[in-house]
Each structure stands twice: as structure tokens, then as C-alpha cells.
Amino acid sequence: MPMVTTTRRALLAGAGALALDLGSSGARAAGFPDQTVKIVVPFSAGSMTDIVVRSLAEKLQAAWGQNVVVENRSGVPGTSSVARAAPDGLTLLFTSNGHVVLGAINKNLPFDPIADFVPVAKVATTPGILITAGDGPYRTLAALIDAAKAKPGALTYASAGVGSATGIAAELFKKITETNLVMVAHRGLPEANTSVLRGDTAMGFTFFNVGGDLIRAGQLRALAVTGNARMSQLPDVPTFAEAGLSEFVYDAWFAMFAPAHTPPEIVAQLARDVTREAAAPDLAHRFAPQGALLTPQPGPAFAGTVREEADRYRKLVQDASNG
Known part of the structure; x- marks a missing residue:
């Protein structure tokens, strides 16, 4: 058509x-x-x-x-x-x-x-949360960005589908950080979270209502939140600005x-x-x-x-x- x-x-x-x-x-x-x-x-x-x-x-x-x-x-x-x-x-x-x-x-x-x-x-509206595997190698936002720049096209990100709010967040992240991350689309956000948790994909974005329990349990690691302020539910997780990427502000x-x-x-x-x-x-x-x-x-x-x-x-x- x-x-x-x-x-x-x-x-x-x-x-x-x-x-x-x-x-x-x-x-x-x-x-x-x-x-x-x-x-x-x-x-x-x-x-x-x-x-x-x-x-x-x-x-x-x-x-x-x-x-x-x-x-x-x-x-x-x-x-x-x-x-x-x-x-x-x-x-x-x-x-x-x-x-x-x-x-x-x-x-x-x-x-x-x-x-x-x-x-x-x-x-x-809700802020997004950048996540990696809880037992994965990326402990900070800077470490993830450095790894993505060191191996262009090698790192993948989990998306809840083409055009999803989390997918847009990842594309915006790619644009601002000038990295070449490859999208892996999933049926929905729970499936995308599972992909990151297992290490099938390097990173993704989630929302607290879907990924919060996994973050609190240590199965997912939250590197940064996309809003202007920290989330009361995750007080130890910095904003992107606090983590060194002040250009990134995004609420779904x-x-x-x-x-x-x-x-x-x-x-x-x-x-x-x-x-x-x-x-x-x-x-x-x-x-x-x-x-x-x-x-x-x-x-x-x-x-x-x-x-x-x-x-x-x-x-x-x-x-x-x-x-």
C-alpha cells in the first residue's frame, strides 16, 4: 500500500x-x-x-x-x-x-x-528507566556508553515494539550518545525486560510498574531515569543529568x-x-x-x-x- x-x-x-x-x-x-x-x-x-x-x-x-x-x-x-x-x-x-x-x-x-x-x-505521563542485566558488566551509564562506542553495532537493545515509547527512548539515547545500538523488537515490555534480564540484549528502557520489582530484586540494574528528578520509588538511581548526560530528558x-x-x-x-x-x-x-x-x-x-x-x-x- x-x-x-x-x-x-x-x-x-x-x-x-x-x-x-x-x-x-x-x-x-x-x-x-x-x-x-x-x-x-x-x-x-x-x-x-x-x-x-x-x-x-x-x-x-x-x-x-x-x-x-x-x-x-x-x-x-x-x-x-x-x-x-x-x-x-x-x-x-x-x-x-x-x-x-x-x-x-x-x-x-x-x-x-x-x-x-x-x-x-x-x-x-511516566519517566523511563534505562536498564541492563543485574549481573551484567555495565554498572554505570558511562560504562554502557563506552562499550557501545567501542563496538559500533555490536550491542543490542530490547524494545517493546517498533514505535513503542521505550523504543523511542532508545532511539533518542542513540542519537544523543552517538552510538550504534541495534534494536531487537519484542511483543511487549514484559518480554523486553526478560530479554535484558537474561543478557540476550545489552540494555533497554522500562517503566516502573513493569520493571520495578525486577530492579528491586536485583535481576535488572537501573542505570538512570529519564525525568528531571529522581523517582521516589528508586531514590538511589540517578537522573540522566546526574549520570552525565544532561541532554537526555524524556517522559512517555x-x-x-x-x-x-x-x-x-x-x-x-x-x-x-x-x-x-x-x-x-x-x-x-x-x-x-x-x-x-x-x-x-x-x-x-x-x-x-x-x-x-x-x-x-x-x-x-x-x-x-x-x-
């Missing part, structure tokens, strides 16, 4: 139209939802994306009085199924910031990650999207409902120990984030390819 392309002009126009539509759509969409809502997650069960959306789905189901079904359908097929779905708000996509870079990584997508979706709301986000051409009044209602339920104190308390910060951001503001990151990561991938 031919590559789908999106111009910057189209991105700007689409975001502007979305902001106008959402800003002028204060009323609820009459009778919505009047049947089951399906939320597709393009990652495996047990991933950070999956865990966050299942808790949110429980809240939405109670608020709407309708069933909300979460379907794990990994990779491009899952995302593509939402792009092809009827734009009625009854089929939604919950994914990570890896979504915005899919077009740069895969030139033959059957959908456009930007033009074929409407940002509904950002729900949560998790968000809801609807198919393009979904009526603006439905998108507006979804945005209000999702951000309201994501702000529930009990959800914040549930996810804080897991390293996730619920940071609900509705469509218009979030659309700007999507556009900016699409540009940033597209350039990152292009530069990496040219390098």
Missing part, C-alpha cells in the same frame, strides 16, 4: 480546526454513548498503556452506564483497525507517544498516524485518540469525560506508586503536543537513518 504522507501545513490546519471545534462544542452529544464503547490498545496485556486504560475504562463505564471493552491488538493492525472504524466515537485508540513517530519508522503504513486520528486527551505519555472525522461534539464530550475521570483522586493514588503521573490534558492543548512531537521525532528518525 502506498505511503501516507502528512504535510506540516495539514498538521497546523487540522490542529487549528480541532481547537475551534472543541472550543465551540460545550453541549453534550445527545444520547452518546448509547452502546458499547471499544478501546483498542496496540500493545500487549500488562503493558503500561494497557494498565492505565483498563483503570480509566472502569471509570468511564460507570460514568456512561455503557459497557467499555478494552481490546489488546498489538502493533499496526490494532491502530489500523481504529483508523478504519466508523467515526462515531464508539471505537477509540489508547496508545503511547510512540504513535506520533510511526510514520517516520514505517514508510508503508496503511494509515497516517496524525491525519487519520483526532487527539481526544492525554491521560498520563499515554493518550486517547478517535478516528478522524468523528463529530466535534462527540470528541468534545469524550475529552471532557476522559479528563474528568483521569483526574479522580483514587486513580492518582493507584498509579503514583507505580511511577505514573496522571496529567489529563484535553484535545486542543494536547493536539499541539502531538504536532510538536511528531516533528521532533520525525527529525530524530531521519537523522538516525542518514547517520
Whole structure:
């Protein structure tokens, strides 16, 4: 299938139209939802994306009085199924910031990650954690970087899939450190963690809710966290800045999207409902120990984030390819 392309002009126009539509759509969409809502997650069960959306789905189901079904359908097929779905708000996509870079990584997508979706709301953010095997040779960030530079192309990293949040973190790491690490894609983050733990791959990025217990048990070694501050759950693990790589700051986000051409009044209602339920104190308390910060951001503001990151990561991938 031919590559789908999106111009910057189209991105700007689409975001502007979305902001106008959402800003002028204060009323609820009459009778919505009047049947089951399906939320597709393009990652495996047990991933950070999956865990966050299942808790949110429980809240939405109670608020709407309708069933909300979460379907794990990994990779491009899952995302593509939402792009092809009827734009009625009854089929939604919950994914990570890896979504915005899919077009740069895969030139033959059957959908456009930007033009074929409407940002509904950002729900949560979480820092990543750079990991190696607990009994492996790399005890510091500097040691890992030195080894990667000494043997270009010899070291591998475990990814939770092409375009995953952890995969983007690794590509950003490669770019900033000017190293040639080779990606080994896995079905999901638990499988990627196992690969690093066994020494099948030299390193990877994980999230605390998936890899925290393995780190605390010493099976994985955490070399640095990607946020601006240390994690309270891992107080002895430095930030990248503290470890000597101040250029590296990266937080993953998790968000809801609807198919393009979904009526603006439905998108507006979804945005209000999702951000309201994501702000529930009990959800914040549930996810804080897991390293996730619920940071609900509705469509218009979030659309700007999507556009900016699409540009940033597209350039990152292009530069990496040219390098």
C-alpha cells in the first residue's frame, strides 16, 4: 500500500480546526454513548498503556452506564483497525507517544498516524528507566556508553515494539550518545525486560510498574531515569543529568485518540469525560506508586503536543537513518 504522507501545513490546519471545534462544542452529544464503547490498545496485556486504560475504562463505564471493552491488538493492525472504524466515537485508540513517530519508522503504513486520528486527551505521563542485566558488566551509564562506542553495532537493545515509547527512548539515547545500538523488537515490555534480564540484549528502557520489582530484586540494574528528578520509588538511581548526560530528558505519555472525522461534539464530550475521570483522586493514588503521573490534558492543548512531537521525532528518525 502506498505511503501516507502528512504535510506540516495539514498538521497546523487540522490542529487549528480541532481547537475551534472543541472550543465551540460545550453541549453534550445527545444520547452518546448509547452502546458499547471499544478501546483498542496496540500493545500487549500488562503493558503500561494497557494498565492505565483498563483503570480509566472502569471509570468511564460507570460514568456512561455503557459497557467499555478494552481490546489488546498489538502493533499496526490494532491502530489500523481504529483508523478504519466508523467515526462515531464508539471505537477509540489508547496508545503511547510512540504513535506520533510511526510514520517516520514505517514508510508503508496503511494509515497516517496524525491525519487519520483526532487527539481526544492525554491521560498520563511516566519517566523511563534505562536498564541492563543485574549481573551484567555495565554498572554505570558511562560504562554502557563506552562499550557501545567501542563496538559500533555490536550491542543490542530490547524494545517493546517498533514505535513503542521505550523504543523511542532508545532511539533518542542513540542519537544523543552517538552510538550504534541495534534494536531487537519484542511483543511487549514484559518480554523486553526478560530479554535484558537474561543478557540476550545489552540494555533497554522500562517503566516502573513493569520493571520495578525486577530492579528491586536485583535481576535488572537501573542505570538512570529519564525525568528531571529522581523517582521516589528508586531514590538511589540517578537522573540522566546526574549520570552525565544532561541532554537526555524524556517522559512517555499515554493518550486517547478517535478516528478522524468523528463529530466535534462527540470528541468534545469524550475529552471532557476522559479528563474528568483521569483526574479522580483514587486513580492518582493507584498509579503514583507505580511511577505514573496522571496529567489529563484535553484535545486542543494536547493536539499541539502531538504536532510538536511528531516533528521532533520525525527529525530524530531521519537523522538516525542518514547517520
